[in-house]
Amino acid sequence: MSRTSNRVDGDIVRDFLSVADLLEEPQLAQLYAYLTRENETTVQDVMDDLELAQGTAYSYVNRLVDAGVVDVTDDEQPRRYAAREIDLTVTTAGGDRNYTITPALIDAVGRRETNADIDTYIDRHGVAGLATALTYGLARERGEETHRLMAEDLDISPLAAEMILQALRPVVHEHYNIEAAEAGLGGLDVGDAGGGA
Structure with missing residues (x-):
């Protein structure tokens, strides 16, 4: 999900808002980090490894798919999911600092709960x-x-x-x-x- 200048502004804003959701909700960040580590996995794996209830696991995975940060890699049952790479640079309002949002940062935010x-x-x-x-x-x-x-x-x-x-x-x-x-x-x-x- 690296962003370059040839992207239209609406796509960049949508992607930023998707990443902002990850940074605001540690549970989603934790799930994204898990999917990054596992490369490709099922919702059952998510439930087992992250100790999430079935409804919660499906809800979180679907939210990440809808946000565009996770892809369905195999539509056969059970479906398999993989995280898209995130590498988004944000400049502060004053323009004096740039911050790069990477899977490592999202992982760190996901650990906030524990x-x-x-x-x-x-x-x-x-x-x-x-x-x-x-x-x-x-x-x-x-x-x-x-x-x-x-x-x-x-x-x-x-x-x-x-x-x-x-x-x-x-x-x-x-x-x-x-x-x-x-x-x-x-x-x-x-x-x-x-x-x-």
């Missing part, structure tokens, strides 16, 4: 703030950044930076290819988290 640190961070900094934290999380896992540098750059406490980086670590490892450098700075930051709060 991870209090992600939930708190979104409450305080919004989804755009979470997108920024995810960028720092990727850089940290690659050994290019520390929680203290993130805290300084974003004017938050080192403890808050470490907490969100730890919460986003599984998302980063699931969606990005992390080199061996992860054992360097990532391991050192954990013991450091309490000292600078």
Whole structure:
């Protein structure tokens, strides 16, 4: 679902609104992330793996199909579904920042329901703030950044930076290819988290 300038404005707006729904509803984001990981799956798999009731699973899958972020890949029974790739860049109202909405960000939002640190961070900094934290999380896992540098750059406490980086670590490892450098700075930051709060 990469968007380019040759798309008509109505398509871009529809796609943005579809993605906005994912960012507003953690359950839909969680389902989209699951479908991204599984490549192709059935509603029965969704019910079993995400522990959703049959009606809820069908309702959510149908909403994602209607939104255009999930495709029916096999119309035979049982139907199979796959997530479409999302890569949408949004510019802030002031035009000073761009945020890219990717499956990793949607996955992080989907974890809001089960991870209090992600939930708190979104409450305080919004989804755009979470997108920024995810960028720092990727850089940290690659050994290019520390929680203290993130805290300084974003004017938050080192403890808050470490907490969100730890919460986003599984998302980063699931969606990005992390080199061996992860054992360097990532391991050192954990013991450091309490000292600078």
